[in-house]
Amino acid sequence: MNEILIQDTTDFFKEKFGNSPSKTVLSPGRINIIGEHIDYNDGYVLPAAIDKIICFAFKKNNSNTAIIQAIDLNESIVIDVTKEEILSEVVWTNYLRGVLFQLKLKGYEIGGFNCAFSSNIPTGSGLSSSAALECGFLFGINEMFNLGINSIDIALMGQKAEHWVGINCGIMDQFSSVMGLENKVLKIDCRTLDYTYHEANFVDYSLILFDSNVKHSLFTSEYNNRRIECNEGLSIIKENYPEINSFRDCDVNLLTSLKSKMTDNVYRRSLYAVKEIKRVIQACVALDNGDIETLGKLMFETHEGLSKDYEVSCAELDYLVDLAKVEEDVIGSRLMGGGFGGCTITLVKKGSENAIKGKFTKLYADQFGIELKIYDVKISNGTSLYKKN
Template sequence: MNEILINDTTSFYQKTFNSPADKVVLSPGRINIIGEHIDYNDGYVLPAAIDKIICFAFKRNNSKVAKIHAIDLDEKFEIDVTEKQELSDCVWTNYLRGVLHQLQLKGYEIEGFNCVFSSNIPTGSGLSSSAALECGFLFGINELFQLGIKPIDIALMGQSAEHWVGINCGIMDQFSSVMGVENKVVKIDCKTLDYTYHEANFVDYSLILFDSNVKHSLFTSEYNTRRIECGEGLEIIKANYPEITSFRDCKEQHVTSLQAKMTDNVYRRSLYVVKEIQRVIQACEALDKGDILTLGGLMFDTHDGLSKDYEVSCAELDYLVELAKAEENVIGSRLMGGGFGGCTITLVKKGSEEAVKTKFAKLYADKFGIDLKIHDVKVSNGTSLYKN
């Protein structure tokens, strides 16, 4: 599938600019195996790059103007790369303007170039197409003009570009898009940015994303509320246990001993965060041992916490996980991403994938009257130059 996308993108470039591209960049979306809603709580996350990508084709054009085509949208824009960047009403262009803004802030000087891009990352599925867009665009400019920006800094500048657009994301999406390694997950310490790779050999199981095809409007307001509630919980813990500086220093008993001093919501949010930080550590140990059954159980536990304690699930996601729990050929499933819609990430026994997909799709449609989108994913490399 990616070869078709690459051929289509490079052919579009050739047809549009009457010459072949100099640089072709592949920038992946990402999944997160476990560690949800703890990137902003100084926890650990366990993401991986996947084999769904944005393909970019680049070439210098000996001017001060970047000419950029979004093939899938059939839209294009031109921008003077030497001028101060401003937000536009055309939303997708802002992610690229944000990258140019970051380059200017850090004193990098570039010239004009041509760029076209196309994607097979499913939009709206929580696979971080925006991070792939920012990081792939910056990676290509870095290669085109030999700027010498290190991969970790590409991730950080991509995150800053998204902040400039107005989305206060953590570092996980950009980090995993840039730093991903085939058949590895990367455990990221969201406090220090230290990272370690762990085997992602799921042996007898396939990773399948079941996309609920819904996105409830609660997400933005509730996301902000969760951050506030976690902050309140941590302040109460620190006031009673001065040696604790973040949730990662906590044990469950620290939280449970303070239940009477917290509102019910603050208590349950704090308890979820402490448990989830531990689950990431346990998941890494399980992966290192090839113990995929334990990993699956941890995924189910995470979903229960996200649904009952953190309350960011919804009826559609809960139903998909209920189906997974009742299915003997599934060993783990949970909602992935911010919640209130999007995907579940599910470990399905190899050989039974098509039967499970068919069954889930029918039952889901019968219950909600919504078509289930289904995506097979494999753990893949991070942003890279394509060499044919």
């Protein structure tokens, strides 16, 4: 599938610009195995790059102008790379303008170039197509003009580009898009950006994303509320135990001793954060031991916490996880991402994928009258130059 995308992108580039690209870059979307809503709580996340990508074709054009073609949208932009960037009404262009703004901010000078890109990352499904767009674009410019920007700085500049667009995201999406490795997950410490790789070779299992095909409007306001509630919980903990700096230094017994000092909501949000930070650590141990069944149990526990204590699920996502719980050939499932819609990430025993997909699709349509979208994903390498075999 990716080979066809790469061929189509390079063919388009040749036809539009009259020559072959000098650099072809593949930049992946990402999943998060476990560790949801704790990036802003000083926790750990466990993402991985996937085999859904944006393919970019690049070549210098010996001018001060960048001509960039979004093949899938049949839209293009022309940018003078010597001038200051301002936000545009054409939303997709802002992620690229944000990258060029970051380059200027850090004093990098570049010339003009031609670029065409195309994607097979489903948009709006929580797979971080925007991070793949920012990081792949920056990676290609870095390679073309020999700027010497290292991988972690590419991720950080990609994050800053998204902030420039107006989306105050954490580092997980860009970091995993750039730093991913095939059959490995990244444990990222959101406080220090330290990271370690852990085995994720799901030999007997397939990773399937079931896209609920809904997005409830609660997300933005409730996301902000969760951050406020967590900060309130942490403040109460610090007042009583000044030596504790974050939820990762706390345990359930200590938190329970302060329950009477918190509102019910603040207590439950804090409880989820404390438990989820511990689950990420347990998940890494399970992966290192090849114990995928324990990982699956932890995923079910995370969903329970997200649904009951953190309250960021919805009827559609709960239904998909409830279906998964009663299937002998499913060992783990949970909502992935911010919540209130989007995907569940599900571990399914190999050989039973088609039967489960068919069953879930029918039952979901009967229950909600909504078509279920389904994506098979494999854990893959991060942003890289394409080298033809």
